Amino acid sequence: MTGTHPAPVRIAVGGSAGTEPYDVLVGRQLLGDLPGLIGTAARRVAVLHPEALAETGDALREDLAAQGYQAIAVQLPNAEEAKTAEVAAYCWKALGQSGFTRTDVVVGVGGGATTDLAGFVAATWLRGVRWVAVPTTVLGMVDAAVGGKTGINTAEGKNLVGAFHPPAGVLCDLAALESLPVHDYVSGLAEIIKAGFIADPVILELIESDPRAARTPEGPHTAELIERSIKVKAEVVSGDLREAGRREILNYGHTLAHAIEKNERYEWRHGAAVAVGMVFAAELGRIAGRLDDATADRHRAVLEAVGLPVTYRGDQWPRLVETMRVDKKSRGDLLRFIVLEGLARPTVLEGPDPAMLLAAHAEIAR
Ligand SMILES: NC(=O)c1ccc[n+]([C@@H]2O[C@H](COP(=O)([O-])OP(=O)(O)OC[C@H]3O[C@@H](n4cnc5c(N)ncnc54)[C@H](O)[C@@H]3O)[C@@H](O)[C@H]2O)c1
Ligand SMILES: O=C(O)C(=O)C[C@@H](O)[C@H](O)[C@H](O)COP(=O)(O)O
Ligand SMILES: [Zn+2]
Numbered sequence: 001m002t003g004t005h006p007a008p009v010r011i012a013v014g015g016s017a018g019t020e021p022y023d024v025l026v027g028r029q030l031l032g033d034l035p036g037l038i039g040t041a042a043r044r045v046a047v048l049h050p051e052a053l054a055e056t057g058d059a060l061r062e063d064l065a066a067q068g069y070q071a072i073a074v075q076l077p078n079a080e081e082a083k084t085a086e087v088a089a090y091c092w093k094a095l096g097q098s099g100f101t102r103t104d105v106v107v108g109v110g111g112g113a114t115t116d117l118a119g120f121v122a123a124t125w126l127r128g129v130r131w132v133a134v135p136t137t138v139l140g141m142v143d144a145a146v147g148g149k150t151g152i153n154t155a156e157g158k159n160l161v162g163a164f165h166p167p168a169g170v171l172c173d174l175a176a177l178e179s180l181p182v183h184d185y186v187s188g189l190a191e192i193i194k195a196g197f198i199a200d201p202v203i204l205e206l207i208e209s210d211p212r213a214a215r216t217p218e219g220p221h222t223a224e225l226i227e228r229s230i231k232v233k234a235e236v237v238s239g240d241l242r243e244a245g246r247r248e249i250l251n252y253g254h255t256l257a258h259a260i261e262k263n264e265r266y267e268w269r270h271g272a273a274v275a276v277g278m279v280f281a282a283e284l285g286r287i288a289g290r291l292d293d294a295t296a297d298r299h300r301a302v303l304e305a306v307g308l309p310v311t312y313r314g315d316q317w318p319r320l321v322e323t324m325r326v327d328k329k330s331r332g333d334l335l336r337f338i339v340l341e342g343l344a345r346p347t348v349l350e351g352p353d354p355a356m357l358l359a360a361h362a363e364i365a366r
Contacts, residue, residue, distance in 0.1 A: 005029055011230050014238030024146055024170040024230050035067055037132045037169040044070045044104040048118040050078045053110055072098050080266035082117045083152045091121040105130045111137035112144030119150030123165030133167040136176035138188025139271055142229035145170045147237035157326050158258040164242050177217040186215055187271030189306050192225050195232040198249050198346045203228050204302055211305035248329055249346040252338040253278030259323035263316055275308035276364055283360040285339035288349055295343050314365030
């Protein structure tokens with residue numbers, strides 16, 4: 001089948017804070033590009049994959065072995081269970097036992113949880129080795145694999161330990177999405193919709209034109225939605241890898257989302273929590289007098305139209321507030337939220353009055 005697909009779309013991510021630039025490729029049958037990204041200096045390659053992609057991980061290992069690399073496959077638990085210190089330690093052991101040196105390469109194949117963990121293992125092994133991301137979920141392609149945020153969760157909260165460690169390249173093979181359960185596919189739409197609200201409203205129009213079709217990889221706008229969202233992310237992280245400023249806009253909806261995920265013991269998908277978190281942030285923006293009613297209402301409408309949740313248990317508020325205090329955007333005792341001043345006009349709301357937070361919470365509580 002080689003040669004039957006059009007050339008992939010290539011989206012450049014600029015090097016920032018002294019890191020190398022790299023490309024995100026979106027297309028089909030992209031694994032031929034993997035050896036070029038691994039590079040000629042590597043002898044060993046570790047393919048980290050989730051249990052759900054055991055066959056893919058093993059096929060990739062065999063392929064790399066056939067090309068002369070000493071390749072190992074390291075199976076991780078599915079989803080958020082992979083993002084723990086114990087799983088990272090298990091991977092460090094596998095690298096140590098295979099004699100992994102500074103010129104060897106980690107490949108993360110899977111959803112955002114897998115690439116977050118794989119990138120973190122690469123960032124920490126020998127203080128940093130090269131890694132390549134092969135995202136296999138919508139969310140992984142449009143968000144997690146791009147931008148170099150890697151990390152794990154702790155008992156106190158989501159992504160509290162990590163490193164900025166950009167990949168050498170990102171390969172988004174759209175064929176991978178065909179095996180993704182619809183629940184996971186739709187979860188990824190939350191980050192696409194986020195990109196629409198913070199930067200590219202055409203995304204919202206494409207989804208609103210046929211929300212049912214947006215729920216499937218066969219939808220007419222799938223590739224465009226993915227490419228537009230990657231471009232938003234690439235543009236933002238190219239200028240601010242370490243989140244010194246503008247990158248915070250990518251955290252729209254995430255302050256509450258991460259608290260919900262922790263409260264649900266990570267049994268909610270990230271995208272589902274981000275959907276509720278964005279409705280909360282929109283209401284907060286409206287209550288703070290920054291966002292117009294129509295744009296605030298549009299959040300609920302588009303998220304519900306694709307089947308994402310827009311409400312959360314009303315009795316959990318005190319616990320959620322407690323968790324939000326350790327959000328990475330907090331400074332001392334000051335809570336900080338990304339809100340909108342209009343479509344594609346994100347800004348920071350610092351230290352909102354607790355009554356304002358409560359009023360926004362009332363709009364999502366059930
Ligand atoms: N680093 C970042 O910038 C960033 C950005 C956004 C999200 N994230 C993180 O990403 C994670 C969520 O990622 P996700 O939504 O991709 O979920 P996930 O990685 O948990 O994957 C969801 C499920 O799908 C399975 N799976 C993956 N690909 C598959 C495929 N092609 N076919 C069948 N099953 C498949 C996984 O094994 C898992 O069980 C969260 O931990 C979130 O914090 C990170
Ligand atoms: O890349 C970013 O920056 C983001 O904030 C993207 C988010 O979608 C993503 O969930 C990220 O992992 C959140 O980062 P955190 O620093 O709030 O843990
Ligand atoms: Zn996110």
